[in-house]
Amino acid sequence: MKKLAKACLLITAVLFAAPKVHAQISIGVTISANVAPPALPVYVQPACPTDGYLWVPGYWAYDNDSEDYYWVPGVWVAPPTPGYLWTPAYWGYAGGVYGFHAGYWGRHVGFYGGINYGYGYGGVGFGGGAWSGNTFRYNTAVVNVNTTVVHNTYVDKTVIVNNNVTVNNHNSFNGPGGVTAQPRPEEMAAMKEQHVPATSQQQSHERTASQDKSQFASVNHGKPNNAAMNKVGGSHFTPNGQKAPRNNNNNANNNAANNGHQNNDAAKQPNVQQDGHANNNAMKTTDAEKQDQQPAQQQQHVQQQQHNQQQQHVQQQQHNQQQQHSQQQHKQPQQQHKSAPKPHTEQKHEK
Template sequence: MKKLIRIGLFIAAIIFASPKIYAQVSVGLSISANIAPPAIPDYDQPPCPVDGYLWQPGYWAYDNYSGGYYWVPGVWVAPPTVGYLWTPCYWGYSGGVYVYHAGYWGPHVGFYGGINYGYGYFGSGFAGGGWHSGHFRYNTAVVHVNTTVIRNTYVDRTVIRNTRVNNRVSYNGGRGGVTARPNSQQQQAMRERHVQATSAQINHQQAASKNRSQFASVNHGRPSVTATSRVNNRVPNRQPNSTAHTRPTENNRATQQHAQQQRAQTQQHAQQQERGQQQRAQSQQQHAQQQRSQVQHQQRAQQNQAQQQQRAQQQHAQQSRVQQQQRAQMQQQPRSQPQHMQAQHASQPHANPGGRGGEPQRHR
């Protein structure tokens, strides 16, 4: 009997433990994986294309049905409302698995696992700028912007850590993970009102999940597209050979400025092409609309002409029926004298057959 109980307990343990081998999606879109995510790839940040856009750093997402971890490129996105900041997602080791904590929008930046995503997200808070009087000011010491369209900038190099750190760990806790814990300010930010990722951010992640070259099983931790200037931008961003994106220093400032100018020129050229395509599309739409208007005008004219012809035919047919009715009535009348003539003839006195000159006959 004891042996049977032990066998039953062993089978139950296998049943309850086996789901941890794969990624799990439960209520609230909780995702966990049995293996740690790869290291954060090294990449250059594209310049911000639109005033008011905020940086969402790239991250590793997980899809058990499509082949494990895949890289979602960093991208500039529009916040859901003025004054909100983006708290990045992170992976945290808990209960023997790596649990995915989704990012969110809120008045303050919360805890994101102490992960050093770079470009202002150095593990705690955000040093890439802030909101002032309804406008976002960009700290160009740590983020790249297109200065031809964005003028609300400042420079604060005190937030830059000048030590070179090659650690690009992408998860918190567990073996080899970041050991950071949320401080009091981050805990308070975690209790504030949050807004989930926008539809553009969700579409951005879904697009990455459909690109096989973004999966770690294919690219071995070096995805083809690491960052992009905006959602649905198909121009890939190159991967640098240094870690300047996490620790900008005085030595590589000139190189960064030159690269930034080149990126700005490339961005301007891309914007010009985009505007040209939009203008051509508008011109084609206007031409198509004019053609539709002409066709509709011709159809209306044909309809009016057909209606006029139909009315004329109806009038002609009605006149013909009236004439036929009149002829039929005339044919049905008798050829004898009219009654008024007969009455007049009856009222006249009869002539005396025996008299002369109309005199009465005398008796003899």
């Protein structure tokens, strides 16, 4: 019911919004929220891990069930086809709601709300590199690449906005109180071109973020520790560019993220009342099973001891018999070699 009401509200906003706003919000809006997204966090871009990957800036996504924003880390990804560039997602305000405009792939970069995401996405177009045939060349003036594996590079500092390659401001949405940019003619043209939605890897990347409770704004207060990644499923990086430990609780946090951020610690700690009875019953069952197993284990132990003793006794008897037989065989040859006693002769004495 809540989702239906939001959908109706969004449709109303689209129908009655001003024409200039309608041009933005009518394309690619997939979700809406009643509150503005948090400010964009400032973070260091990890190095491009391999040739041909393109940068997808991090963004705030929204979970309707928990009514909370969560941070999708910036990440290097493979484009769906050579020659395509990424137009980032953005939030736009119109008719009392904030609408999410999904990003897309295309031959040219379209309008992304004038948001300065940094690293080539300064608010208009993209200055982080360009395609040369089927080869992508990276502008190392604004993007970070591993030059030991990526050799197609150049330097063009003219694309740097206000001497800042990261972000100039923290505005995360287009509209009153945020960025007030409007689509340029070239951006409008790009919006009408054939587009390809986010790849399956990108969708998986966003889904993983939605299952990590630490990525939600209500938990990290707008400062996610996992700010960026070098590739989907790769290394996590903190805002200052240091490698962050992997969160092994993603699976455990799945229900928390999708069901209103319920505290998931009860599933880990038997003393929490939420799952206490089930855990206590499981512990009692385990104790009972152990008690039942003890007599059987003791009986098996006694039987094993008896078997071992019998086996040792039989082996000892066999050893003794073999030893006696060997001794008898050794004595017989000695008796045969003894010389026979000489016959006794009497000497006669002549008188």
